[in-house]
Amino acid sequence: xxxxxxxxxxxxxxxxxxxxxxxxxxxxxxxxxxxxxxxxxxxxxxxxxxxxxxxxxxxxxxxxxxxxxxxxxxxxxxxxxxxxxxxxxxxxxxxxxxxxxxxxxxxxxxxxxxxxxxxxxxxxxxxxxxxxxxxxxxxxxxxxxxxxxxxxxxxxxxxxxxxxxxxxxxxxxxxxxxxxxxxxxxxxxxxxxxxxxxxxxxxxxxxxxxxxxxxxxxxxxxxxxxxxxxxxxxxxxxxxxxxxxxxxxxxxxxxxxxxxxxxxxxxxxxxxxxxxxxxxxxxxxxxxxxxxxxxxxxxxxxxxxxxxxx
Amino acid sequence: xxxxxxxxxxxxxxxxxxxxxxxxxxxxxxxxxxxxxxxxxxxxxxxxxxxxxxxxxxxxxxxxxxxxxxxxxxxxxxxxxxxxxxxxxxxxxxxxxxxxxxxxxxxxxxxxxxxxxxxxxxxxxxxxxxxxxxxxxxxxxxxxxxxxxxxxxxxxxxxxxxxxxxxxxxxxxxxxxxxxxxxxxxxxxxxxxxxxxxxxxxxxxxxxxxxxxxxxxxxxxxxxxxxxxxxxxxxxxxxxxxxxxxxxxxxxxxxxxxxxxxxxxxxxxxxxxxxxxxxxxxxxxxxxxxxxxxxxxxxxxxxxxxxxxx
Ligand SMILES: Nc1ncnc2c1ncn2[C@@H]1O[C@H](COP(=O)(O)O)[C@@H](O)[C@H]1O
Ligand SMILES: Nc1ncnc2c1ncn2[C@@H]1O[C@H](COP(=O)(O)O)[C@@H](O)[C@H]1O
Ligand SMILES: [Mg+2]
Ligand SMILES: [Mg+2]
Numbered sequence: 001x002x003x004x005x006x007x008x009x010x011x012x013x014x015x016x017x018x019x020x021x022x023x024x025x026x027x028x029x030x031x032x033x034x035x036x037x038x039x040x041x042x043x044x045x046x047x048x049x050x051x052x053x054x055x056x057x058x059x060x061x062x063x064x065x066x067x068x069x070x071x072x073x074x075x076x077x078x079x080x081x082x083x084x085x086x087x088x089x090x091x092x093x094x095x096x097x098x099x100x101x102x103x104x105x106x107x108x109x110x111x112x113x114x115x116x117x118x119x120x121x122x123x124x125x126x127x128x129x130x131x132x133x134x135x136x137x138x139x140x141x142x143x144x145x146x147x148x149x150x151x152x153x154x155x156x157x158x159x160x161x162x163x164x165x166x167x168x169x170x171x172x173x174x175x176x177x178x179x180x181x182x183x184x185x186x187x188x189x190x191x192x193x194x195x196x197x198x199x200x201x202x203x204x205x206x207x208x209x210x211x212x213x214x215x216x217x218x219x220x221x222x223x224x225x226x227x228x229x230x231x232x233x234x235x236x237x238x239x240x241x242x243x244x245x246x247x248x249x250x251x252x253x254x255x256x257x258x259x260x261x262x263x264x265x266x267x268x269x270x271x272x273x274x275x276x277x278x279x280x281x282x283x284x285x286x287x288x289x290x291x292x293x294x295x296x297x298x299x300x301x302x303x304x305x306x307x308x309x310x
Numbered sequence: 311x312x313x314x315x316x317x318x319x320x321x322x323x324x325x326x327x328x329x330x331x332x333x334x335x336x337x338x339x340x341x342x343x344x345x346x347x348x349x350x351x352x353x354x355x356x357x358x359x360x361x362x363x364x365x366x367x368x369x370x371x372x373x374x375x376x377x378x379x380x381x382x383x384x385x386x387x388x389x390x391x392x393x394x395x396x397x398x399x400x401x402x403x404x405x406x407x408x409x410x411x412x413x414x415x416x417x418x419x420x421x422x423x424x425x426x427x428x429x430x431x432x433x434x435x436x437x438x439x440x441x442x443x444x445x446x447x448x449x450x451x452x453x454x455x456x457x458x459x460x461x462x463x464x465x466x467x468x469x470x471x472x473x474x475x476x477x478x479x480x481x482x483x484x485x486x487x488x489x490x491x492x493x494x495x496x497x498x499x500x501x502x503x504x505x506x507x508x509x510x511x512x513x514x515x516x517x518x519x520x521x522x523x524x525x526x527x528x529x530x531x532x533x534x535x536x537x538x539x540x541x542x543x544x545x546x547x548x549x550x551x552x553x554x555x556x557x558x559x560x561x562x563x564x565x566x567x568x569x570x571x572x573x574x575x576x577x578x579x580x581x582x583x584x585x586x587x588x589x590x591x592x593x594x595x596x597x598x599x600x601x602x603x604x605x606x607x608x609x610x611x612x613x614x615x616x617x618x619x620x
Contacts, residue, residue: 020619021433030598033350040343041425042620044399044437046447049620054433060616062598076613083432085425089354109428111421115351115395118419122393123331123364127354132595137356141592146545152494156466184462187497235456282451285442288340288372303386306370309330310352310359
């Protein structure tokens with residue numbers, strides 16, 4: 001699994017760069033698309049990435065919208081023995097990049113043109129060739145954009161059971177014991193435009209009445225393996241500096257199991273709530289499952305899908 | 311710009327589906343990768359999507375990991391005149407999909423195999439062919455995974471100037487007046503693993519001392535065009551139900567301009583803080599700019615890039 005240089009010290013990298021194979025990711029925009037594609041593909045090499053048997057490092061170059069800078073990056077890739085994966089909206093720059101990589105023996109891949117061309121053929125319309133930040137583009141941030149921001153703000157305010165009186169305004173409600181990932185899952189879904197509320201389940205504590213008054217088809221129950229939950233809670237208690245008495249109640253196996261059973265009984269009394277097992281699932285995986293169920297119920301069409309209009 | 315069926319009613323779609331060109335997006339995993347790629351490519355057709363001159367609808371099918379269900383979807387695509395874009399880790403299923411689309415005259419594109427094959431050639435290692443949810447895969451959620459969750463929780467707690475005593479623990483600090491997008495930007499960056507704090511600037515209100523005591527290289531100032539800010543604030547005041555006196559102070563042009571000038575003076579007194587213009591930028595665009603500056607400063611290497619190790 002990836003180890004980011006994210007918040008850390010960029011220098012950690014320099015001493016090992018020599019041994020790792022490099023992937024240069026280049027975009028005329030943010031670079032998030034090419035990064036997402038490369039990450040998905042790296043999932044196919046986990047057997048070799050694990051324990052850094054064959055270490056890989058990725059390098060993201062964003063906002064590269066002229067040929068000269070692109071050529072510098074390709075030259076650097078040739079020097080470092082890196083491959084180059086890119087999204088460049090301007091077809092002449094993309095083509096120049098392809099030729100330069102070929103000339104200098106750099107493995108390369110254009111991840112934008114094939115899909116742009118396939119969509120162009122399907123729509124019968126030519127692509128603009130204008131990158132995200134081209135001066136000609138009018139990037140009006142529409143209604144949808146403000147709806148997503150509003151959803152994020154709503155979701156933050158409802159976090160951890162705050163404001164149960166607003167549960168009826170949520171699109172999705174998540175219920176589960178502490179450390180089932182309700183908060184990061186809520187935030188992930190909020191960024192996709194859903195107003196999410198989450199309700200913590202705590203042993204022998206009554207749940208807010210509002211939870212049983214909202215449309216039960218929008219409520220999702222989260223559950224997790226007790227051993228995994230205990231491990232996560234122990235780490236959590238340590239990082240929060242809980243003292244031993246609090247900790248034992250929170251992360252002792254006896255308590256963890258009883259609390260999960262307490263939750264489980266509530267779920268049984270509300271059989272419409274789907275119970276989602278989150279053990280060993282990444283947030284984006286649980287999110288995919290929640291949204292699939294949610295849309296299947298909303299659409300009730302023959303073939304389950306999540307649809308959007310552009 | 312995209313109009314999601316997200317939190318809305320799935321039925322809104324049915325009455326217009328006939329007129330829109332459909333793109334089926336299929337994955338054996340979550341589908342987020344193929345969705346991201348299609349969204350980026352649709353950016354190349356904004357001239358035609360605008361005002362729904364040529365309406366497009368996307369349909370996401372996730373968790374499709376057997377040939378039979380894939381064939382059903384392709385048959386449905388043929389019926390609806392849709393194109394099919396897919397990520398399927400199992401090469402035999404991907405190949406079967408390709409052939410079926412060809413046979414039935416469905417425009418199709420495999421967005422995973424080309425990048426997987428290019429990386430395989432670069433690393434000299436064969437891809438596993440195992441999808442995200444294959445039983446054989448051990449999906450241990452590593453250190454990095456928990457670090458990201460911790461970053462999200464940290465960021466939510468610091469939102470809107472809460473806990474200034476924790477500013478020194480943040481990787482990134484954002485400062486700006488109300489409605490410059492500090493909260494959604496903080497959350498976006500948190501999901502990438504950064505601990506973010508944001509500090510609101512309010513006219514004639516002293517900023518927390520801690521802001522001037524932290525490493526100034528991690529502080530980013532946000533600014534925005536006053537006319538755009540006024541429009542956003544007016545909408546905000548309306549949705550919060552502010553009464554007229556509060557509203558006038560918050561969204562009157564005089565006040566908006568003075569508050570931006572007040573902020574601007576603070577920024578001038580702290581010249582190390584980069585000032586980022588957020589007008590007409592999407593959150594992910596501002597995030598890309600913040601992270602590029604942040605990493606350039608950290609690495610101080612000849613060629614600006616954001617690097618990660620796998
Ligand atoms: N709204 C948009 N309009 C035009 N091009 C876009 C848009 N969004 C993304 N792109 C292009 O899609 C590719 C990926 O974008 P990004 O994820 O920002 O790197 C880049 O080549 C961008 O120029
Ligand atoms: N960690 C992973 N291990 C194996 N395959 C993955 C992983 N992450 C993503 N993939 C594959 O990459 C493609 C895109 O994933 P997704 O974004 O979940 O649709 C799918 O074909 C997944 O099976
Ligand atoms: Mg990109
Ligand atoms: Mg996908």
